[in-house]
Amino acid sequence: MKKLLVELGDRSYPIYIGSDLLSQSELFIKHIKSKQVVVVTNETIAPLYLNAVLKNLQGYTVETVILPDGEQFKTLDFVTQIFDKLLASKFSRNATLIALGGGVIGDMGGFAAACYQRGIPFLQIPTTLLAQVDSSVGGKTGVNHPLGKNMIGAFYQPQCVIADADVLDTLDDRQLAAGLAEVIKYGLIRDAEFFEWLENNIGALLARDKQALAYAIEQSCINKAEIVGEDETETGVRATLNLGHTFGHAIETGAGYGKYLHGEAVAIGTCQAADLSRRKGWLNDEDVARIIALFKKAKLPIVPPEQIDSDRFLELMAVDKKNVDGQIRLILLQKIGMATLPVDVDQDLLEMTLKTYGRR
Amino acid sequence: MKKLLVELGDRSYPIYIGSDLLSQSELFIKHIKSKQVVVVTNETIAPLYLNAVLKNLQGYTVETVILPDGEQFKTLDFVTQIFDKLLASKFSRNATLIALGGGVIGDMGGFAAACYQRGIPFLQIPTTLLAQVDSSVGGKTGVNHPLGKNMIGAFYQPQCVIADADVLDTLDDRQLAAGLAEVIKYGLIRDAEFFEWLENNIGALLARDKQALAYAIEQSCINKAEIVGEDETETGVRATLNLGHTFGHAIETGAGYGKYLHGEAVAIGTCQAADLSRRKGWLNDEDVARIIALFKKAKLPIVPPEQIDSDRFLELMAVDKKNVDGQIRLILLQKIGMATLPVDVDQDLLEMTLKTYGRR
Numbered sequence: 123m124k125k126l127l128v129e130l131g132d133r134s135y136p137i138y139i140g141s142d143l144l145s146q147s148e149l150f151i152k153h154i155k156s157k158q159v160v161v162v163t164n165e166t167i168a169p170l171y172l173n174a175v176l177k178n179l180q181g182y183t184v185e186t187v188i189l190p191d192g193e194q195f196k197t198l199d200f201v202t203q204i205f206d207k208l209l210a211s212k213f214s215r216n217a218t219l220i221a222l223g224g225g226v227i228g229d230m231g232g233f234a235a236a237c238y239q240r241g242i243p244f245l246q247i248p249t250t251l252l253a254q255v256d257s258s259v260g261g262k263t264g265v266n267h268p269l270g271k272n273m274i275g276a277f278y279q280p281q282c283v284i285a286d287a288d289v290l291d292t293l294d295d296r297q298l299a300a301g302l303a304e305v306i307k308y309g310l311i312r313d314a315e316f317f318e319w320l321e322n323n324i325g326a327l328l329a330r331d332k333q334a335l336a337y338a339i340e341q342s343c344i345n346k347a348e349i350v351g352e353d354e355t356e357t358g359v360r361a362t363l364n365l366g367h368t369f370g371h372a373i374e375t376g377a378g379y380g381k382y383l384h385g386e387a388v389a390i391g392t393c394q395a396a397d398l399s400r401r402k403g404w405l406n407d408e409d410v411a412r413i414i415a416l417f418k419k420a421k422l423p424i425v426p427p428e429q430i431d432s433d434r435f436l437e438l439m440a441v442d443k444k445n446v447d448g449q450i451r452l453i454l455l456q457k458i459g460m461a462t463l464p465v466d467v468d469q470d471l472l473e474m475t476l477k478t479y480g481r482r
Numbered sequence: 483m484k485k486l487l488v489e490l491g492d493r494s495y496p497i498y499i500g501s502d503l504l505s506q507s508e509l510f511i512k513h514i515k516s517k518q519v520v521v522v523t524n525e526t527i528a529p530l531y532l533n534a535v536l537k538n539l540q541g542y543t544v545e546t547v548i549l550p551d552g553e554q555f556k557t558l559d560f561v562t563q564i565f566d567k568l569l570a571s572k573f574s575r576n577a578t579l580i581a582l583g584g585g586v587i588g589d590m591g592g593f594a595a596a597c598y599q600r601g602i603p604f605l606q607i608p609t610t611l612l613a614q615v616d617s618s619v620g621g622k623t624g625v626n627h628p629l630g631k632n633m634i635g636a637f638y639q640p641q642c643v644i645a646d647a648d649v650l651d652t653l654d655d656r657q658l659a660a661g662l663a664e665v666i667k668y669g670l671i672r673d674a675e676f677f678e679w680l681e682n683n684i685g686a687l688l689a690r691d692k693q694a695l696a697y698a699i700e701q702s703c704i705n706k707a708e709i710v711g712e713d714e715t716e717t718g719v720r721a722t723l724n725l726g727h728t729f730g731h732a733i734e735t736g737a738g739y740g741k742y743l744h745g746e747a748v749a750i751g752t753c754q755a756a757d758l759s760r761r762k763g764w765l766n767d768e769d770v771a772r773i774i775a776l777f778k779k780a781k782l783p784i785v786p787p788e789q790i791d792s793d794r795f796l797e798l799m800a801v802d803k804k805n806v807d808g809q810i811r812l813i814l815l816q817k818i819g820m821a822t823l824p825v826d827v828d829q830d831l832l833e834m835t836l837k838t839y840g841r842r
Contacts (some may be wrong), residue, residue: 130634156806156807157806157807157808158807164762167669183807183808198558198562202558205627205634206627206629206632209627209629209630209633210629212800212801212805212808213808214803214805214806214807214808214809215803215804215805215806216806216807217807237597237624237634237635237636237637238633238634239633239635239803240624240635240636240637240715240803241636241637241715262600264597264600267565267566267569269566269570270569273565273569273598273599274565274597274598275597275599275600276596276597276600276601276636277600308655355600355601386560430603440572441569441572442572443575443599443600444575445575445578446574446575446576447516447517447518447573447574447577448517448518448543448572448573448574
């Protein structure tokens with residue numbers, strides 16, 4: 123087992139990465155300071171891993187909330203189901219919430235923990251590659267609004283993250299690929315060496331080679347923990363983690379939540395960001411070709427949906443957390459391994475990308 | 483104008499107290515760092531003071547959200563109306579929210595600000611005595627749940643509080659009295675001298691004597707700012723501000739939100755807490771009589787509603803933010819001017835109070 127630390131003063135916490143972690147009761151018990159525990163999970167994960175988690179919680183008063191699976195259920199209404207359960211069970215402010223699932227469950231469970239009685243402790247147990255390498259680390263929690271992705275939420279840090287690589291055995295290929303999109307992102311924004319490693323090892327990752335996956339998860343978490351430790355609430359460098367996300371969120375919202383997996387939308391959005399970075403004169407044709415090729419090899423989509431035309435993209439992108447006074451700002455690439463901070467974008471270059479990249 | 487400071491490191495902020503503050507544009511402009519401003523208010527306050535506030539915001543992009551007036555509307559559904567407006571207007575993360583109203587608007591507006599894009603700046607402009615002396619200061623925000631008062635929320639500090647005593651001219655007598663309940667609370671929990679002053683000046687306060695009101699508001703805010711500065715997230719002394727509130731919240735929830743004003747329920751609850759403190763051997767009969775007499779003189783109710791019997795009280799009190807692992811804990815009085823921290827309560831003494839105090 124590896125243990126990384128997210129360094130945030132009195133909100134610091136460990137990320138445990140390894141095999142067979144779900145059976146290690148001491149990891150759980152160490153981070154639960156109450157008798158009352160609620161486990162929040164979804165209909166896909168519950169039959170697979172809920173019992174394994176509950177085994178660690180003998181002697182506690184345990185409730186479970188099982189939500190439907192999918193981005194389209196990441197709403198205030200479904201978070202309310204968690205509040206309902208906590209209140210019906212008369213759970214106190216020292217109760218602990220365990221979020222057992224992918225990014226959607228982590229975001230919703232974390233947000234419920236942030237808001238219940240103005241904040242209760244919670245544990246992240248990510249069960250998808252995407253959640254293990256990205257969304258479970260760093261304390262971004264929240265839900266979607268019909269007009270914008272992740273628009274309602276809180277910065278709220280967990281007590282720990284338990285990333286058990288074994289659970290990826292049950293992940294379907296599409297979910298695995300979606301996770302790789304965020305892995306590739308770390309290479310692109312700040313780690314050219316890791317990007318090269320990914321180019322050379324993408325086959326092993328898709329074949330679920332344990333060693334390759336463990337390395338990718340660890341490198342991703344190291345990068346994420348460093349960035350979050352520097353900038354918890356995204357006033358600076360943390361925004362670089364949003365490479366491709368403004369395009370990506372527009373795709374998720376525009377296509378209807380749940381149509382694209384988050385990682386799929388980010389893959390397409392990152393290709394668009396690469397195209398725009400080339401138009402800005404930062405990337406060259408070869409860089410862009412390498413980026414697109416790697417997403418393609420990772421079995422990820424690289425072309426935006428036809429139904430979202432340039433005007434619709436602009437409308438959707440006008441709602442984004444990086445915008446200032448309504449002006450669209452994007453993370454772009456200076457080169458492979460180096461992202462910009464949010465930049466105001468020339469409207470005509472952006473439209474050029476939206477109208478031509480991946481369009482027939 | 484007086485200026486007090488709530489000292490919370492990089493989250494410190496001023497409370498402005500005085501006359502004719504709503505017309506002082508510079509107070510607003512100083513604390514607004516964006517072009518986009520949304521004013522959240524209610525149907526009672528909008529016709530009275532919205533224009534005065536809007537006059538200060540010329541040159542800004544301003545939206546308004548006017549909610550219905552009353553505790554029964556302090557729900558996630560009505561907070562969602564604020565999110566809807568912010569997103570429909572494509573407001574960015576640097577937009578500023580102004581909460582113009584009493585405690586309900588302050589709590590909802592503050593919670594919306596805490597959650598929109600994971601946090602936007604906001605200003606508190608309290609328009610009731612209760613909000614000016616208590617709820618607008620200290621960053622407690624949130625909404626009610628059918629099973630418990632203020633159960634969903636966040637600690638989230640404003641940029642400033644602007645308490646214009648002139649707006650109390652339009653406050654009805656019932657609302658004024660409700661505010662006095664929280665004023666009396668400060669005397670009871672930590673300021674015996676102020677309690678005596680209140681005994682001697684309650685008539686002047688009810689007659690809306692400007693000087694007396696100004697003094698009461700200032701003393702209350704000084705007490706509140708000190709406590710919050712010591713313990714922002716209620717891990718210790720801040721809980722003393724909850725004197726009478728566990729009983730009070732049970733009354734509000736049990737009678738149906740909106741039947742009792744918050745201050746009215748707190749007045750009754752504080753009398754119950756005083757009765758229980760006597761049973762614990764801390765207060766004597768004379769202390770309890772003084773406390774009840776002051777609430778009575780302040781035109782506040784002092785008797786719990788018949789419909790909520792002892793068992794129902796216990797059930798409602800089982801959901802409270804001070805509870806630990808489901809055990810009821812209460813703030814009681816050691817003497818007038820000194821509250822306890824949360825104490826586990828002997829069930830039989832509590833039942834005695836619930837069954838006898840104020841019951842026929």
